[in-house]
Amino acid sequence: MKILVIQLARLGDIYMTWPALRGLRRMHPNAEIHLLTRPRFEGAVEGLTAIDRHLSLPVSTILAPLVQEEADVETSLERLNSVVEDLRAENYDWIINLTFSPASSYLTHAIQGLSTTVTGYSRYNDGTLCLADEVSSYFYAQVGIGKANRVHISDVFASMLDLQYVEQDWAAPALGNTAISLPDCYMVLHVGASEKQKSLSPQVWGRVINYFSKRYEGLPIVLIGAPNEMALAEEIQKAAPQAHFVNLVGQTKISELFSVIQEAELLVGCDSAPIHMASLTDTPTFNVSVGNVNFWETGPKASLGFIYRIEDEASLVPERMGEVLALLLEGQVSPELITRTGGLVSYDRPDTVIERFQWDFVQALYLGGAYPMAERIEIIQGAIQLQDINTFAMEQIALVPEKGLQLIGPLLDRAEEVIQNISQMVPELSPLISWYQAEKVRIGPGSLGEICAAALNVHDRMARHLEAYIPHEALMQEEEGVDGTL
Known part of the structure; x- marks a missing residue:
């Protein structure tokens, strides 16, 4: 097996990748493992024995024609295509993109073959973002500043590769003695x-x-x-x-x-x-x-x-x-x-009530944990509003094949705005809305009927998550209809 790991972030991110690379080597001892980084941060690869080959993406060389007095787009594209062709010629069996950036997703898509397994961000053939695996979807939805995630990036990497760390994965490299003179205690x-x-x-x-x-x-x-x-x-x-x-x-x-x-x-x-x-x-x-x-x-x-x-x-x-x-x-x-x-x-670290609710909600959405108890009436009210707009969106999506996207599209766009507003007004519900947005991104290209069916599936799953916060009477009214008849 031939594996390419892409890590185009900074020094610290590369060091956080070391345990995952060592775990990957343990899981696949006979694989040929390559690591792609940016030249500026290649010093963070020294001493890493878990890989067979280190590759550098010559970003400066590729972009240099664009920062001249007269930008030379054609030369820049030629250089990029040359790099992509060289990487594609390696015929990787598995590409693991640990960068989680738009640029890295395009690169991953460009170098993958028809039979390549891809983990991490990539692109569909129409250029839209592809979140092929569950962990990438989780990262897109829940990881980042202001999000509810509590899982360390190094542990996210382990989940992506389906591995458990051992003590040896977290070890300093054997680089030998240096000539640096240091005090006995410092x-x-x-x-x-x-x-x-x-x-x-x-x-x-x-x-x-x-x-x-x-x-x-x-x-x-x-x-x-x-x-x-x-x-x-x-x-x-x-x-x-x-x-x-x-x-x-x-x-x-x-x-x-x-x-x-x-x-x-x-x-x-x-x-x-x-x-x-x-x-x-x-x-x-x-x-x-x-x-x-x-x-x-x-x-x-x-x-x-x-x-x-x-x-x-x-x-x-x-x-x-x-x-x-x-x-x-x-x-x-x-x-x-x-x-x-x-x-x-x-x-x-002690969380606020809202932070605790959000993290418990994330665990309910992804790990099968119990839904957290709603201690504010605003959560119930927000959930009811969210369920109402979710039901409206499902009704409109069902009409798309008959009435067309040109007519229904603006209504769906308005529904998305309302859903986003609820996330801001009731922060406890933001993990669910982030989950929903990531699941919508995961809907790949297809016929109009296929896309509508996939979208309805996402909305149906959101409705089931919301049931934990919808009073029984409201659910009964929704099931019976406005006039009270089944």
Whole structure:
């Protein structure tokens, strides 16, 4: 069997893919496994022995003709077609797209053959999105910022491949010794983040370290980061003149950080690749989660993983964070910290009533769990409204073969608007509406009759999910008809 795994996201996403790739190798020991990444992030593949071949998608080369003074679309397309033809010529038996992006779905479709099994996002022949497997549908519906999902991305990958992780899947690579000189005992601080808005300013880091260093006087702090973060490291050192720093920012390859992180007492940092590298070295991790980040999906997976959640830098009291850091090294877990746990949900943090309902609803929709109890009358009212518009939509879809889509289409569009509005007014019902929208996307090309039948099936299943929240009297009236006769 010849397998291609596509991971075109950033460094951290590639490291989160390592356990899945190792599990894939265990499940298919004789398979030829290729991994496709972007050249910019190929350093995250060094030390990964689970693959037979690493391929790079030359994005810059493909796009270069488009960013000239006079865009050369033809040359860009020629280069893209050449890459696609080379990949298609590999004749992969199984393509696994772990990127979950529109661009990756087009690429997957372009290189798959008639007999290729595809897992992850792809495209139908008419160009519409294809969610061929259940996990891809789940990802489309429930994963992302503002969604109810509580499953870590690495565990989503495992579900896609139908595998169970073992301890060896979460291991640091054997890269040998480096020439880096380190203290016997130290803490690591990554000075940057995957995106600027997810990071803290050098001045805030300085205040955190100033307070921490008073408690842990003499404990060296090893600074790590990319070459473009060297100025940040210098500012942090100026802001915390009493601390003992070892500045390695811009002086290491990405793979060399494994040995630095592995021996640390603690890794501290915002959302970035080192957080996920620490999951592979099982280094205790203090993840500062800032702003528009879903820590449920991308937080640390080290056994001792802790998340310090803040909405923005302005809401942070740096001295308190320094104290929490010091207490953690003394073995005390402060109440502000979100702690790592086992099981389906990776972290222990109290949910709001709405968040708890949403996650329980997701489990009911996908895992056969019990429907959560409606504790607000608005949920019942929203469910009744949703059932009414769902019934209306089914009635209109049934009329499409007779009256045509041109006449019925605007009515169905209006029904979709109402359904989306209910999702915003009654957030508890949003998981069901996201499920519904994903199931509609899954309806592939076909004749008008086939598409209508598939759409009616989706609406019928939504009606059955809603029954848990429709009072018995309302169901009886719907079954008997408006005039009360069967």
